[in-house]
Amino acid sequence: MMMEMERTISVLVKNRPRVLARIAGLFARRGFNIDSLAVSTTEDEAVSRMTVATTADPPTLAQIAKQVSKLHDVVQVIDHTNHKVVERELCLIKVHIDRSERPELISLCDVFRGDIVDIGNGSVMVQLVGDKDKIDAFVHVMQDYEIEEMVRSGKIVLDRGSSK
Amino acid sequence: MAQEMVKGAEALLRVFREENVDVFFGYPGGSVIPIYDALYDAEDIHGVLPRHEQGAAHAADGYARVTGKVGVCMATSGPGACNLVTGLATAYMDSIPIVAITGQVKTHLVGTDSFQEADVTGITIPITKHNYLIKDPHEIERFPDILREAFYLAKHGRPGPVLVDVPFDVSAGDVPWAERNIEALDGYEEPPVADSADIDRAADMIEAAERPVLMIGGGVVHSEASEEIIQLAEKTNIHVVHTLMAKGCFPESHELSMGMPGMHGMAYASYAIQHSDLLIVIGARFDDRITGDLERFAPDASVIHIDIDAAEIDKVRPATVGIQADAKAATRELIQAVSAREPGAWEEHLREIKKKHPLRYSDNDELMAPQFVVEKLYEVTGGKAIITTEVGQNQMWAAQYYPLEEPRKWCTSGGLGTMGYGHPAAIGAQVGRPDEIVVDIAGDGSIQMCMQELTTGTVEKLPYKIIILNNSFLGMVRQWQDMFFDKRYSGVDLTGNPDFVKLAEAHGAVGLRCGDRDKVVETLERAMEVDDVPVVVDFAVAKEENVFPMIPAGKSWDELIEAPVSDE
Structure with a gap:
């Protein structure tokens, strides 16, 4: 097989x-x-x-x-x-979170180099860019919180080095 | 200089003329009235009016198969275009070049569920090589070139149907006319050329093989490679099997012909493939009707696979050497590269096997055997007729008992297996080759699917013959029920068939009936004498005759069932 x-x-x-x-x-x-x-x-x-x-x-x-x-x-x-490639996906993830949990979330985002792109009353939206494995790992960690909504783009890929 | 503007319909007719389209098969309707209006003055382009759009598509297909030209069909928007679908799918499966022109609702109404609107480009994506909707300004500006592209795509590379959906206001409105420049067309490409190293490798494999067999398919028809195949076979003394699509590409009377293999093929053809150590496959695609159980198909054979479509190579059976090339060009190169080869023990063996396992049938029912009728048809027509078939037992008996000596005399729906194909295909064939005898070998089931086209045949004064092998059953399904479903004949009894003779006469055709073995020849001779209208001959044949040999679906050569030996 x-x-x-x-x-x-x-x-x-x-x-x-x-x-x-x-x-x-x-x-x-x-x-x-x-x-x-x-x-x-x-x-x-x-x-x-x-x-x-x-x-x-x-x-x-x-x-x-x-x-x-x-x-x-x-x-x-x-x-x-x-091929040697650069592979990226974009993930937006909105978690239900109260004010007291924000610092912990922000430090997690730092570890994954995610960005906080929106903060509302009781929710935070994080943007993460990376390959599939990295995003999978981050989503896994986020499951400790209540995920309200999540969206991932399809992956995009370019071969490394000159294409000429 | 200002660019010349012409009506869309006029641009269409101009491109027809460029492409030497002097006949098409089309049915008018609201959205194509501007095109028919332009045709009113076009004395050099004849529109054959079928009685159903399905007939238009199949007729264009039959015309294409026997002439080698692109067949053209036309229908109006919505239901008209939808009725082409079966014909386009039939042509797509068998790689037949057709250009279908469909009307569409006005551009500003597209997408609004307007009257007689259907998303025909959406519907036909999977059954066309490509399709176009002429809607946006940049498409309307390129209308003449898009039409040329449609013809180009239909016939180049692996042929197939191409559809152009033309809204009313495009054919009625003005489009810029552009001069023809084929090489500048989108999609233009030089045909793929075989890698000479691959040809050399293939030649080495042929020289080293002990039990080679050449298998040819429909690609040999499309590339007009019959002469080359004969030369290759004769130079190397390799026996040839042909798929259903390639019938006639290698003369069936030739001593190297092993006939058609597969589900209802000759036992010796399947035997040859199965025991070969090298299969040279040209323009064929390892259809499941040929291979049966793929795991057990030709287990010892290396494969040289030549096909113009790269996607066919390694799709089903991995090739030892895969060559993407035109069949004719590649075969020529192979003839050059390969050394002459004398027949050996294998060839001797195949000759014996061929002698030992002839086709056979019993003619001991009260009613005559259908195979007998086809044999007599062969005799009466001297084997020279163009044969179209419906689908089912009639198709297999035609393939078995009407051997052909040349290509483009065989129209059958091989891939899709479309009942109702043979009659309109006969119309297309007779229009394309008016001086030939054209015979549709039909069953009593299939013929009723496009029966209405008899009027078309009468109006066009086409003297094709329809031979109905009438067993009052949907015979092939009944055969499967007989052999694999405990004779539970469900849904296959056609008792209550119309009177085909009267039906023929009602359409202005000639109807004949024969139920007597001794009158078959005489009846066929009478049919051949008619030269101005279609002839329907209703032959009452044995009701429960089965097609043999048979390799049941998904089985292998060693499970082949030969015809029972006659008790006479």
Whole structure:
């Protein structure tokens, strides 16, 4: 059995209507998982970048990359497996907390290099940037508090070093 | 100089002319009236009017398969476009180049649940190679080029259907006309070229193999590579099996032909694959109807896989050498690279196996065997007809008992398995090749799915023949119920079928009936004499005849069931 693990591909697509539906539909139709998805503009305004995290073994990932490459609106597919990358996610987490607990929370945020981005009566919102493991760890720690709401962006990834 | 502006509909017709579209299959409706209005004056473009949009899509498909050109179909927005869906899915599964033009509600109404609005580009994403909705200004500005792109994408690389959804105000309004420049089109690319190191490796593998088999698929049709396949087989003395899609690409009378393998293929074809040590696969995709249980499929074989679609290589069966290339070009290179090879013990063995396991059937029912009818059809037509099929037992008997010698004479829904395909496909085929005999080998179930197209055939004066192998059952499902569900014949009894002869006559076609073995030839000969309208021949055949050989779904070669030996 080959290793199923989380892998990340970046899909550069022409910035056109329905392109997200085409990619998402292809994943759904062929039974490929999407663990997370981030879509954004790029240095080229005609091109969008989709970062797709998926759980797959190597042949499945190769098949995903080839099927996605066939779509007319796809410019390039980058498989980041075994690449040296910078990987980031953004997490916003709102915890229900009273005034007396704030100092402890602030020191935890310092450890994780999180930022307090909003303080309300009885709640604090923390913003954290990092790779998936770091955010998982922080969310785990936050479970000691009452989490009111939480949102995480899909991961985004760039290969290290010059791409030229 | 100001850019020339033309009506959208006029731009469409101009691109049709550029692409040599002199006929299309289309059904009008509110959203395509501007296009039909432009067609009113276009004497060089003939619109065939089917009686259902599904017929338009299948006819365009049949036309494409027999001519090698892009088939064009058209429908109005909403229900019209939705009725194309089965035809587009059929073409997509078999990689058939079609351009579908659909009307759409006016651009400002798109997304408002307007009358006869359906999200046709959304619906057809998974069953088209690509599709376009001409809605935003930058799309309207590129309308002529988008149409050219649609034709280009449909036929280049791995072919397939492409849909262009054209709102009423785009076809009725003005668009800028741009001169044709194919190489500047979005998506234009040179065909992939085989890596010469891979070709050399493949040639080495062929030279080293003891039990090689060549398996060809639909890609050989699309790239017109039949001649090259014959040369390769003859140079290396390798036996050839063909998938259902490649029927006719290698002459079935050729001594190296091992016929079709798989679920209802020749026992010897499946045997050859299963015992081979090298499979050279060109333009085929290891469909489950070929492989059965993948784990046990050709266990000793290395695989050379040539396909224009990189995604097919390693998708199902990992390739030892995978070559992304056009079948014709790659086969040519392989012929150059490989040394001639003399037939050996393996080839001798295959010849014996082929002799020992011929197709067979019993004709001892009161009613004649359906296979007998197909055999007689072969005789009467001299094996020269273009054959279309419906889906089910009729399709498999056509594949088994009507051997073909050349490509583009075979229209069958292989991938999707669409009942109702064969009749409109016969219309498309007859329109595309008016001088050929075109025969739809049908069942009494399938033929009723697009029966209304008889009117189309009559109006267009198309003399194709429909041979109904009428067993008053949905035969293939009944066969599975017979073999795997304790003969619990559920939902398959077609007692109460219409009178097909009267039905034919009601449509202005000729209807004939035959239930007598001795009159089959005579009846077929009468059918062949009709040259101005379709002919329906209703053959009453044995009700419970099964298709053999059969490798049950998900099983392997060693579980192949051959036809029971006749007690006569």
